[in-house]
Amino acid sequence: MTGFDAYAYAEHVLTALGDPADPAAPGSLPPASGVRLYEPAAGTAGPGPAGGTEALLAGVWSALARPGALATNFRLVESGRQVDRSRWMRSRVGDGEVLHTALVPAYLHRAVERGATLVISHLEALDEHVMLLCEALEYQLHARAWVNCYITAGDASAFDVHSDDHDALILQLLGRKHWQVDTRVGARSRDLAPDSLDRILEPGTCLSVPRDTAHCVSGTGELTVHLTVGYEPYADLRDEARAAGELLGTPAPEPDPAWLAARLAMRPDRRAGASLRNALTGEVGDSTRIRWASRFPPEIRTTDDGLVVTTMGRRIRLDRRLAATIALLSRGGALTWPELVDRSDLSAADLRTLVRFGARNDFLICEG
Template sequence: MAPRLLTPHRLLDLLSWRSVDFPQIRVLQDGVDVHTRSYLTSRTSRRGQSVPIADTEKLGVLLGDGAQVIVDALNHLDPTLETACRALKWWCDMPVQVNTYLTTGNTAGFDLHWDDHPTVIVQIAGSKQWEVRGPSRLAPLYRDTGPNTEPPDEVVWSGALRAGEVISIPRGWWHSATRTDHDDDRLSLHLTFGMTPHTGIDWISWLGDLARDDERFRHDLGPGTDHAALTAALAELAGENSPTDYLVHRRQTDVRPRRSVTGGAFGAPEKLVCTTPFAPEIVETSEAVTVTAAGRHLRFAPAAAQCVRLLLSGRPVDLADAVTTTGVDAHTLGAVLLEEGLCTEATPALCSAYTALD
C-alpha cells in the first residue's frame, strides 16, 4: 500500500511538473533551511508569465549531499493523495492535509517539538528513527496562553519506523525524527497526515458569529449595560446552538470540493464520484431520501435510495452499471448531483487515484 500512495521518484516527478514555491516546499541541511535560490527557479512563457518551479537538477545535488525536502499539502498536487486525504476526512470528520518528507544521508530532522493537531505518519520508503514523549500541556493550541516549551523527560516510545509501518501521534505530544546512524538505507520518505481538530474555542467563535444576528449583542458596552440580561442571552444562544450543532454545521456546509466539470462539452459523463469534503448525510423515510452535504439540502423519491447511496459512496461509479444495479435512471440522478456540486466527473486520471487503495 505504501508505494501506491507515493514513491521517491514520483515525488520528484510531481515537483518537475507542478508549480511550487516557498514555503510549500522547503529544503533543510543539518536542520537549517537552505536558501530558495539553491533549489527554486521560475519558468517564463514567451508572453512574460512567470511560474515558480523546483529546479530538479539543483535539488538533486542537494539530495546527493544529504538533505531533507519537505512539501506541504501534497494532496493539492496529486490525485491519489487527495483521495487518501478525503477518505481520512470522511472517517475522522476533520480537515486533513498531507505533508511529505524526503530525507537522504544522515540529515538531521526537526528537533523535539509538538504539533497542535493529531497526525498519522506513514513510512513510505527507507527508515527513520523516532522518539515520542507525552504532552507537557494538555490540549495545547496554536494560539495559546502558555508557551509550552519544556518537553517531559520520559520517553514514551523510541524506535525505527520502516517502510509500510504507521505511527499515530496525538496533539501536543512531543516527538522528533532523524536519520542519524541509518546508513543501511539511502533515503527515507514518509507522509504525515495532519488532522485539524475542532475545539471548544472554535465553537465559541461560531457563537460569536451567530450573535451578530441578535440585536442584544450589537449594542455598545458601557455603564448602562444590563450584564445579567446579556449573560442570560449568551447562555440562551449557547443552549440553542450546542457543540454538536457546530460540528454538524461545519460538516454540512463545507463547500470546498475540487471538481472537474466539462458542462457537457465532451458529451454526457460516463462516471461520477462524490467529492464532498465530508461524507454526505443521507436520511431515508417513507416519504423521501434527504441528502445534506457541501451546503446543499436535497430531496429524492424513496425509490432512488439505493442509487443515491451508490453515487455518494465516495467511489467512482459507472452510470450505466448503476442503472443495471439499481433500476433507477442514474444518468438523470447523477446530473442533479453534479449540478449541485456533490459529485464530479470521474476522469481517467481521477479514477486512477482509487486503484488498489482498498
C-alpha cells in the same frame, strides 16, 4: 481512480491505526485512538490496495520534476535553518506571468547527502494521487487535511523535539526513519517520557501522532521519504462553539458529533474534479467514475415528503426510493458505472437519470 483507489487506501490506513479492542466504536479512529503504530507484516507493502505506497512515491518524484508555479511550497532545511532558494532553485517568468521553476539537482543532492531535509508543503496541490488520498482522509475523518513531504539522506534531525498544533498521520514511503513519540498525549515537554515510542519506521508503516504530542524525528543515513498528513477534525467548528460560549459568558459543552456533522454539511467546500462533459451531454459509460462532490459527508434525512440531502450548504429534495443509492454514493468512494449498477437497488434507467441529475446539480462528480 487514477493509480489506486484512494478511498480504500485511506480506509485501510485508518482501520490499521484504530483501536483493535473496539474497531467499530466512534472513538477508535485517530486521533481519539492516541499514539498508535501500524507495522506491515514482513513481505507486505502496508495497508490499502497493492501499489498504494508506490503511487504516492511516484507523486513525490513527479512534484520534484515539475514544481511549477508552486515553488514556494518547497523548503530546504539544514542544521535547523532554511537554505536560501536561490542556491537550489531556478525560476523564470514566461508566458505572461506564469512562473517556470526547476530545482538545481547538483546542489540539492549534496545538501541532502550532508543531512539537509527537503520539505514539500501541500503536496496534494502538486499531484493527483496525493490529492485523492487527502480528500479521502478528509471525508472519513470529517477534517480539513493537507499533506507535507520530507526527504532526507542523513542521520541527524533537521528539527529538534517539538509538538504540532494539529493531528497527524505519518506514512513512510521509502527508506527507514527513526521516530520517538511521547506516549503522553498532550505533553509538550521538551523531554520525552522514558516509555516513549521509539521505533524505526519501515516503508509501509503508518503512525498516528495526536496534536500537542512531543516527538523527535531523525534519519538513518539512507535516503528516506515520508508523508505527514496534518488534519483538524471538524475544521474550526469546535472553536466556533467555544467562542460562542465565551461571548455569552458560559462554558460551552463539547459539541455533539451529530450537530458537528450537520454543520459541516453546510460548508460549501467541494472536492476537486469536473463533470462538465457528463453534465452537458448526459453520457455515462462503463469507464465513468462517480463520486460524491462535497468535501465533507452530506447530512441525509428521510421525511414524510421524501429524502432531504444537505450538502455543500444546499438542501436537495429527492424521492425516498433513492435512499439506498444515495447512501451508497455518499460513502465517499469512487464507483464505476458497472459497480454502481451492480450495487444499487435501482434500474439502470433510473440510475442513469439520477447520475445525470447529480452531475447537473453539482452533488455528484462524474469523470471519464
